Amino acid sequence: MSLVPVADQLARVLAEASALPERSLPLAAALGARLSRDVTTATAVPPWDNSAMDGYAVRHEDVADASPEHPVRLRVVADLPAGSPDDPRIGPGEAVRIMTGATLPSDADTIVQLEHTDRDDPLAPLAADVTVLRAPRRGEHVRRAGEDRQVGDPAASAGTLVTGAVAAALSSVGAGTVWVHERPRVAVLATGSELVTPGTPLRRGQIPDSNSLLLRGLAEEAGADVVAVEHVPDDPGQLLRIVEDLRSRGDRAPHVLVLAGGVSQGAYEPVKQAFGAADSGVLFTKVAMQPGKPQAFGRLGSDGPLVFGLPGNPVSAWVSFHVFVRPALLAMSGARGDAVNPAPTQALVEIGWRTPGGRDQVLPARVWDLPDGPRLAPVAALGSKSHLAASLAGANGYALVPAGQQDRHGDGRVHPGDVVDVVRLGLELPPALDQR
Amino acid sequence: MSLVPVADQLARVLAEASALPERSLPLAAALGARLSRDVTTATAVPPWDNSAMDGYAVRHEDVADASPEHPVRLRVVADLPAGSPDDPRIGPGEAVRIMTGATLPSDADTIVQLEHTDRDDPLAPLAADVTVLRAPRRGEHVRRAGEDRQVGDPAASAGTLVTGAVAAALSSVGAGTVWVHERPRVAVLATGSELVTPGTPLRRGQIPDSNSLLLRGLAEEAGADVVAVEHVPDDPGQLLRIVEDLRSRGDRAPHVLVLAGGVSQGAYEPVKQAFGAADSGVLFTKVAMQPGKPQAFGRLGSDGPLVFGLPGNPVSAWVSFHVFVRPALLAMSGARGDAVNPAPTQALVEIGWRTPGGRDQVLPARVWDLPDGPRLAPVAALGSKSHLAASLAGANGYALVPAGQQDRHGDGRVHPGDVVDVVRLGLELPPALDQR
Numbered sequence: 001m002s003l004v005p006v007a008d009q010l011a012r013v014l015a016e017a018s019a020l021p022e023r024s025l026p027l028a029a030a031l032g033a034r035l036s037r038d039v040t041t042a043t044a045v046p047p048w049d050n051s052a053m054d055g056y057a058v059r060h061e062d063v064a065d066a067s068p069e070h071p072v073r074l075r076v077v078a079d080l081p082a083g084s085p086d087d088p089r090i091g092p093g094e095a096v097r098i099m100t101g102a103t104l105p106s107d108a109d110t111i112v113q114l115e116h117t118d119r120d121d122p123l124a125p126l127a128a129d130v131t132v133l134r135a136p137r138r139g140e141h142v143r144r145a146g147e148d149r150q151v152g153d154p155a156a157s158a159g160t161l162v163t164g165a166v167a168a169a170l171s172s173v174g175a176g177t178v179w180v181h182e183r184p185r186v187a188v189l190a191t192g193s194e195l196v197t198p199g200t201p202l203r204r205g206q207i208p209d210s211n212s213l214l215l216r217g218l219a220e221e222a223g224a225d226v227v228a229v230e231h232v233p234d235d236p237g238q239l240l241r242i243v244e245d246l247r248s249r250g251d252r253a254p255h256v257l258v259l260a261g262g263v264s265q266g267a268y269e270p271v272k273q274a275f276g277a278a279d280s281g282v283l284f285t286k287v288a289m290q291p292g293k294p295q296a297f298g299r300l301g302s303d304g305p306l307v308f309g310l311p312g313n314p315v316s317a318w319v320s321f322h323v324f325v326r327p328a329l330l331a332m333s334g335a336r337g338d339a340v341n342p343a344p345t346q347a348l349v350e351i352g353w354r355t356p357g358g359r360d361q362v363l364p365a366r367v368w369d370l371p372d373g374p375r376l377a378p379v380a381a382l383g384s385k386s387h388l389a390a391s392l393a394g395a396n397g398y399a400l401v402p403a404g405q406q407d408r409h410g411d412g413r414v415h416p417g418d419v420v421d422v423v424r425l426g427l428e429l430p431p432a433l434d435q436r
Numbered sequence: 437m438s439l440v441p442v443a444d445q446l447a448r449v450l451a452e453a454s455a456l457p458e459r460s461l462p463l464a465a466a467l468g469a470r471l472s473r474d475v476t477t478a479t480a481v482p483p484w485d486n487s488a489m490d491g492y493a494v495r496h497e498d499v500a501d502a503s504p505e506h507p508v509r510l511r512v513v514a515d516l517p518a519g520s521p522d523d524p525r526i527g528p529g530e531a532v533r534i535m536t537g538a539t540l541p542s543d544a545d546t547i548v549q550l551e552h553t554d555r556d557d558p559l560a561p562l563a564a565d566v567t568v569l570r571a572p573r574r575g576e577h578v579r580r581a582g583e584d585r586q587v588g589d590p591a592a593s594a595g596t597l598v599t600g601a602v603a604a605a606l607s608s609v610g611a612g613t614v615w616v617h618e619r620p621r622v623a624v625l626a627t628g629s630e631l632v633t634p635g636t637p638l639r640r641g642q643i644p645d646s647n648s649l650l651l652r653g654l655a656e657e658a659g660a661d662v663v664a665v666e667h668v669p670d671d672p673g674q675l676l677r678i679v680e681d682l683r684s685r686g687d688r689a690p691h692v693l694v695l696a697g698g699v700s701q702g703a704y705e706p707v708k709q710a711f712g713a714a715d716s717g718v719l720f721t722k723v724a725m726q727p728g729k730p731q732a733f734g735r736l737g738s739d740g741p742l743v744f745g746l747p748g749n750p751v752s753a754w755v756s757f758h759v760f761v762r763p764a765l766l767a768m769s770g771a772r773g774d775a776v777n778p779a780p781t782q783a784l785v786e787i788g789w790r791t792p793g794g795r796d797q798v799l800p801a802r803v804w805d806l807p808d809g810p811r812l813a814p815v816a817a818l819g820s821k822s823h824l825a826a827s828l829a830g831a832n833g834y835a836l837v838p839a840g841q842q843d844r845h846g847d848g849r850v851h852p853g854d855v856v857d858v859v860r861l862g863l864e865l866p867p868a869l870d871q872r
Contacts, residue, residue: 027634028665031653045826047638054700081670081704083630085640099704101630101748103641122701148816149826156829157867164653166866168646168750169829176635176644194519194537198463199612202483204521205539210604217467217600229464234517264490265558268517268535312537314604339864345805369781373809380584390481390585393592393605426862428775430602431593 003288006360009295010324010341012283016299016306017328020182020255027171030162032223033180034334041153043174044146049104052141054122056095056130057108060138071118072132079126080105095130104142111141149173159336161223181334187228187246187254187305188215191239191261191270192312195231210314210389211260218321219258222329227254234262236273243274247304255332257305258325261312263294271296271309282307288403289323290356291316297324314389315380319362322398322423344400344421347376352415355406364395367424376422396427439724442796445731446760446777448719452735452742453764456618456691463607466598468659469616470770477589479610480582485540488577490558492531492566493544496574507554508568515562516541531566540578547577585609595772597659617770622655623664623682623690623741624648627675627697627706628748631667646750646825647696654757655694658765663690670698672709679710683740691768693741694761697748699730707732707745718743724839725759726792727752733760750825751816755798758834758859780836780857783812788851791842800831803860812858832863 022036051057058074066072074095078088082101090096090107097119098104098111114120118131149155155173160166162180170178188211195209196202209231216226228246232239239262247253262271263284275282275296282298296309306328310320327341347367355361364379376399380391400421401414409415458472487493494510502508510531514524518537526532526543533555534540534547550556554567585591591609596602598616606614624647631645632638645667652662664682668675675698683689698707699720711718711732718734732745742764746756763777783803791797800815812835816827836857837850845851 027649028652031649031656041826043638043644047643048641079703082628083641083670085642087640100700101628101643122703155826160829160866161864163863164650164655164657165754165828165831167653168650168754169826171634171644171646171649172750172825174635174644176633192518192537197612198607199610202479204523205484205519206521207483207537208479208607208610210607213463213467213607214600214604216464217603219600220467221600234519264536267515267558314608318601318604335864336867339867346807371782389608390477390591390605392601393596395601426864427599428597428771428862430596431772431775 003293003359004285006287006289006323009285009287009297010327013297013324013328014331014340017331019334020184020332022179022181024177024179026177027167027175030178030180031164031167033162033183035156035158035160035162035178036181036334037179038154038158039156039170039173039175039178041149041151041155041173044151045148045172046143046145049145050143051098051100051102051104051111052143053111053113054100055098055111055113055141056117056132057090057098057105058095058110058112058132059090059092059108060110060136062093063110063112063132064135066132066135068133074130074132076126076128076130097126109142110136110138112136113141159334159339161335184224184256184329184332185227185252185254186219186224186256186258186329187230188212188219188226189230189232189239189242189257189259190215191232191234191259193233211312211317214314214317214392215258215260215321218318218326219329222326223333224256224329227252232270234268234270236270239270239274243300247300254305256329257307259307259309260317263296263309263311275307275309282309284309288359289319290359290361292320292323292362293359295320295324314392315364318364318392319398323362342423344423345374346419347374347422349377349414349416349418349420350375351377352413352418353378354413355401357406357412358403360403361399361401361406363399363401364392365397365399365422366394366429367397367422368429374422376420394430396429397422397424439729439795440721442723442725442759445721445723445733446763449733449760449764450767450776453767455770456620456768458615458617460613460615462613463603463611466614466616467600467603469598469619471592471594471596471598471614472617472770473615474590474594475592475606475609475611475614477585477587477591477609480587481584481608482579482581485581486579487534487536487538487540487547488579489547489549490536491534491547491549491577492553492568493526493534493541494531494546494548494568495526495528495544496546496572498529499546499548499568500571502568502571504569510566510568512562512564512566533562545578546572546574548572549577595770595775597771620660620692620765620768621663621688621690622660622692622694622765623666624651624655624662625666625668625675625678625693625695626651627668627670627695629669629704647748647753650750650753650828651694651696651757654754654762655765658762659769660692660765663688668706670704670706672706675706675710679736683736690741692765693743695743695745696753699732699745699747711743711745718745720745724795725755726795726797728756728759728798729795731756731760750828751800754800754828755834759798778859780859781810782855783810783858785813785850785852785854785856786811787813788849788854789814790849791837793842793848794839796839797835797837797842799835799837800828801833801835801858802830802865803833803858804865810858812856830866832865833858833860
C-alpha cells in the first residue's frame with residue numbers, strides 16, 4: 001500500500017470538518033467560542049461627545065482670551081457626574097462642572113481642566129462661580145462621538161475567537177449577544193488491555209494509561225468540550241457498545257471520537273477490528289509521516305460523529321493530534337485561515353537529530369527565542385524515537401522536516417545550525433529540568 | 437506627588453502575591469493548575485523490556501545465522517498480546533509470537549519482525565512453527581526498561597503548568613496524583629453609574645459596561661477562577677457592602693478583587709472613597725506608565741483579599757491588568773521565572789506612534805512574523821489614546837517604550853523601522869478587518 005501524503009490526509013479530514021451550527025449567546029456566555037458572523041458597530045464609540053478630564057464645560061467664545069493676567073469668571077449652573085442624563089443649558093458667561101466621561105452639554109464645545117481654574121480641588125463642594133486662568137483651544141479635552149468607531153464600521157470578523165478583549169470590544173460597539181458556532185464535543189477512547197489507571201501499581205505487562213490525559217488535555221486546549229473519557233480493553237465488541245452509547249446521547253452526543261491505539265494490522269487491534277469493514281465509514285491508511293504512519297479517519301453514518309483512530313504510542317498520538325485532529329476541531333469551532341492550520345515559521349537547530357527517510361518527520365520540540373531569532377531542539381534526548389511519552393512535557397512546538405529535505409548533509413541527519421520549519425504552539429516553555 | 441516607577445509598583449505587587457496553598461489532586465483534576473513540588477520518576481519508562489514490533493521473541497543465538505538461503509525454523513510455544521502478564525519459557529529452538537508493546541519474555545533477547553518470517557500475516561491463527569528468513573541484530577526491536585526515564589530521574593519541576601502533555605508525561609512516570617497550587621479565585625467589580633449591561637439601549641450619558649467582560653476574560657485566560665462579576669454604581673457604601681459579602685463566602689471567597697474605575701481624585705470615585713483611608717490597606721499611587729497612571733493596590737486586613745484598583749477606561753484597564761494583575765495571578769498560581777512576568781522580545785515597527793514623554797509607554801499592539809523577524813503596529817489607528825475599547829480586539833501583544841527611549845528622533849515619536857521591546861501574549865492573531 002503506497003503512503004498517503006500528509007497534505008492529502010489533512011485535506012480529507014478538513015473536507016469533513018465543517019463549522020458547527022451557530023447560536024446566539026450573551027457576550028459573557030460566548031467567551032471561548034468563535035464568531036459565526038461579522039459584527040458591525042451598532043453604537044458609535046464613544047456614544048456621546050464627552051469630557052476627557054475633570055473640569056468645566058464652557059462655551060469657547062467666553063474663555064478664548066483668558067490668561068493669568070486676564071482671568072475670566074463664569075457662573076457655575078450645574079454639576080455633571082459621569083452617567084448623568086442631564087443636559088443643562090449654558091448661557092453666555094456660564095459653565096458646568098463636569099467629570100471625566102460625562103456627556104458634554106449641548107451648549108458647550110470645550111472643556112477647561114480643573115487645574116486651569118481657581119477651583120482645582122475635585123472634592124470641594126460645588127461653588128457658585130469659577131475663574132478660568134488659561135484659554136483652552138476650541139474643542140479641548142472633548143472626546144467626539146464616533147471618534148473610535150462609527151455606526152456600521154466593521155468591529156470583528158467571523159472566525160474571531162471571543163476572548164475577554166474581544167468581548168469588551170464588541171460590548172463597546174453595542175453588541176449584547178453575538179452569533180457563535182457551537183464548540184465541538186469530543187469523546188476520548190484510549191484502547192489497550194495493557195493500560196491501567198495512572199498511579200495504579202503495575203503488574204507484569206501493564207503500563208499507565210497516558211493517552212486519555214494527553215488527548216483530553218489537547219482537545220480542551222484546542223477549545224473543545226470533552227464530554228467523555230473512556231478506557232477500552234482490546235475487545236472490538238466492547239468498543240462498539242461504548243460508541244453506540246455515546247451516539248445515543250442526543251444533544252450531548254460527541255461530534256468527534258478520538259481513539260488511540262488499535263489501528264494497525266494485528267490480532268489485537270480493536271479499532272481496526274471494529275471499524276475495518278469497507279462500509280464502516282472509517283478508512284485505515286498509512287500516511288507518509290513519522291511518527292504516526294497508521295491513521296484511521298472517517299464519519300460513522302451520514303450524520304454521525306467523526307472518528308479519528310490515532311496510533312497508540314503517546315508521541316505518535318501527540319503528533320497525529322496536532323497534524324490532523326486539532327485542525328479539524330478548530331475548523332468545526334469556526335476558525336478560519338491560519339487559525340485552523342498554522343503556517344510554520346523557522347528556527348535554527350541547536351541539537352541535531354536523525355530523520356526517517358521517505359516520510360515527512362514531525363518532531364516534538366522545544367523552541368525558544370534569542371535576540372537573533374528562534375532556536376529549536378528535540379525534546380527527546382534519545383532523538384526521534386516515537387515512544388517517549390515522558391518527553392512530551394517539554395514540547396512547546398514541533399519541527400517539520402519534509403521527506404525531500406532530510407538528506408541535505410548526506411547522512412540522513414538534521415545538523416546543528418540547520419534552519420527548519422517549526423510550528424509554535426503558544427505554550428509556556430516549561431521550566432527546564434536541567435536548570436535546577 | 438512623584439510618579440512611582442513601574443518596576444517598583446510591580447515589586448510591591450509581587451511581594452504580596454505568594455503562591456497559594458497546595459493540595460493533592462488526581463492528574464485529570466490537576467489539568468490547568470501548576471505543580472507545587474518537583475515530580476520524580478516513580479516507574480521506569482518503559483516499565484518493562486518490550487517489543488517495538490509485531491513479530492517473534494527469540495533467543496538471538498538461535499537465529500544469528502538465519503538468511504533466505506539458510507532459514508531457521510523455530511517452534512512457536514506461546515502468543516503474547518500487549519498487556520499479557522505471562523512470561524512463557526523459551527528453550528533452544530523455540531519462539532513466542534509477540535505484539536507491539538508486549539513485555540519481552542525473560543528468556544528472549546531479540547525480536548524478529550513478522551516481515552522477516554514466513555508467518556507475516558498478523559491476523560493468521562497461531563501456527564506451530566515459524567521460519568526466520570533474516571538474522572536480526574542482538575536486541576533488535578527491543579525497547580529496554582528505563583530507556584526513556586529511570587526511577588528517580590526528574591520528570592517535571594515545580595511551577596510547571598499541567599497541560600495534557602504534562603499530565604500524560606507524569607502518568608507515564610507513575611504519578612497518579614500530584615501536588616498543585618490552588619488556582620486564584622477572582623472577583624471583578626466594574627464601577628461607574630454610567631455603565632449599563634451590554635446591548636441595553638443607551639440613554640444620554642450611558643455607555644456599555646465593557647470592563648466586566650474584559651477583566652473576567654483576562655483573568656480566566658491567566659488561569660484564574662472568576663467567582664463573581666459585579667457592576668457597582670458610584671456609591672462607596674454599596675461597594676463596601678459587596679466587598680464584605682464576597683469576603684464572607686468562606687472557601688469560595690475571592691483571593692483577589694479586581695476593581696475598575698473610581699480610582700482618581702474626584703467627587704464620584706467610589707474606589708478611592710471606599711478605600712482611600714490611610715489604614716485601609718490599599719495604597720493609591722500614580723505610576724510612571726501611560727496609559728494607567730492611577731493605580732490602587734493593597735490587601736484588606738492581614739489575610740484578606742488582594743485589591744487591585746485599575747483605571748476605568750478599558751485600554752488603561754487592559755494595560756494595567758497585563759502589567760500588574762496578570763503577574764500576580766500567575767505567581768499566586770505557582771508560576772515561576774519568566775512565566776510570571778514574560779521577558780520582552782523585539783520587533784520592528786511597521787506603523788509609528790506618538791509617545792507621552794516622562795512615563796513608560798505600554799501600547800496594545802498587533803505583532804506578526806515575517807521571514808526576517810517579527811513586525812509590530814499599534815492596534816489603535818488613532819495612536820496611543822487610551823479610551824479606544826473597540827481596538828483591543830486586535831491586540832495580541834504590547835509594545836514597551838521606556839520613558840528614556842521615547843525621543844531618539846527628536847520628535848517624541850516612534851518611527852517605522854525602529855526596533856522596540858514587545859511582549860507577545862500567545863493569542864491567535866484575529867482576522868484583520870481590512871482584509872475582507
